[in-house]
Amino acid sequence: MSAPGVAVVANDGAAAPFRRAAILGVGLIGGSVAAALRRAGLAGEIVGSSPGQDARTAHAIGLVDRCEPDAARAVRDADLVVLAAPIAAIGRLFPVIAPHLAADALVTDCASTKGSTVEAARAALGDAFERFVPGHPIAGGERHGPHAARADLFERAVTVLCPQPATGAGPLERVRALWTAFGARVTELSVQAHDELFAEVSHWPHAVAFALCGAIAAGERAETAQRFAGAGLRDTTRIAASSADLWAGILLDNREPVLACAQAFERELAAVLDALRRADRDALRARFEAASAWRRGVG
């Protein structure tokens, strides 16, 4: 499945399949892409770009070879461009980089929502849209920033690609081979299927975890609750330690599917509370049993 010029195993010092990779956004995900590219020997030079401190930090700790705050400059002569900026910034990057992309540049992204990203790319990239492969590596965690980056972040993780009718077969195979080289299991979904699915398995659960913590934080026992939090609460709320800014952006970007999940959750919660108020033990147990059976089926 590997396309010409892309090794799916470590390169062992042979010529790198990409002469220059530009990573736009060098936090946990972009930094890990840089680290994985380097470990696999897949890029001659890795350029990191971010408007803030991240790219400088990534350069200082050796994740990237060069730091270039200006995204238009960063993509010049790059034959691989990876957009790994926060969701709120990615859409604005496409028109900035479009006039400066090399004729052979392969473009991909790591955004958690795909609808808005694909539309922004379609609107800005012109002919280069054929070489844009929308992607989403399912990796991350509550840690963020370049210091949290790891070359093995994508190992055994799923990476979803959302190719469009206009996406070229060559670019799709090269991006697929790239993620495979990082150790990821690559799968394809439509944009709509992706956004609805990830609203359900990721975005909405983040909103719930934030709300659970927010309610405790606003209450009378906020500090005592911190001391008495057991393994259950710690696990349940771990993702609420994630970046507030990042997740506000993701939820807003994928708003309609997230609100549909909210509705389904509120319906379920209302049924649970109704059974609790009526002290209907059988109804409560039946609901919990269905939930528990689903959870035990998570692979």
Add this chain to the structure above:
Amino acid sequence: MSAPGVAVVANDGAAAPFRRAAILGVGLIGGSVAAALRRAGLAGEIVGSSPGQDARTAHAIGLVDRCEPDAARAVRDADLVVLAAPIAAIGRLFPVIAPHLAADALVTDCASTKGSTVEAARAALGDAFERFVPGHPIAGGERHGPHAARADLFERAVTVLCPQPATGAGPLERVRALWTAFGARVTELSVQAHDELFAEVSHWPHAVAFALCGAIAAGERAETAQRFAGAGLRDTTRIAASSADLWAGILLDNREPVLACAQAFERELAAVLDALRRADRDALRARFEAASAWRRGVG
């Protein structure tokens, strides 16, 4: 702080401080109490009792020395009685065992809610109420049953005791020393403070995790979501794999404090959803930031 006859370290083969311990309910918690008693050499004989299969299983796998399905028989001549049955059963056990308790029997329990347990004990135990020390070891997990029992389950866990005005100083110190010998950190709370706090840090988060899974389970993507569940969703919903029956019982037993938590949560969730619908990024970020700050402060 150790009372006469209770060693707070392993007994190294010397005479056991309790001649006979009766464990009523031998699932994860009761089974672990049995295992910890045995490891610490603190009981001459350990009797396990349950109406169902658990006590027989506990006997078969060597957690208890004897299996006695009848609770009244099980407590005869026991100088330590530990009630570790599910919350719905504990209240009914007090009147059953009361007439059969030895004159020197120390009685304690492991129930997750203390209000109903203390009232049931007060109503049934008569003079023996002075020797009843309400307790709650903060340990457990989504696994249950005697096979999940471990001698080290309580190590570094918190055990909350809720002594009453009538509780004798001797019994309180002996129960405190017992949990200390199991490796637990012992603290005291009033019944009301305990039940409100654990509604917030344990019972309500379980209801939320069950509802989160229940909503996904009832939706169109239930199976796909199982395959795409990442680390975030897995952690957030781990406790929803817990026993539906057990948690229906706990939530019903601690209903009023749980409903107060539900109200606070629904208020927070409504504010999050309002910000999301209005696309008010600053409001959303501010709420998530407060939640995130609280979570990062969990020790």
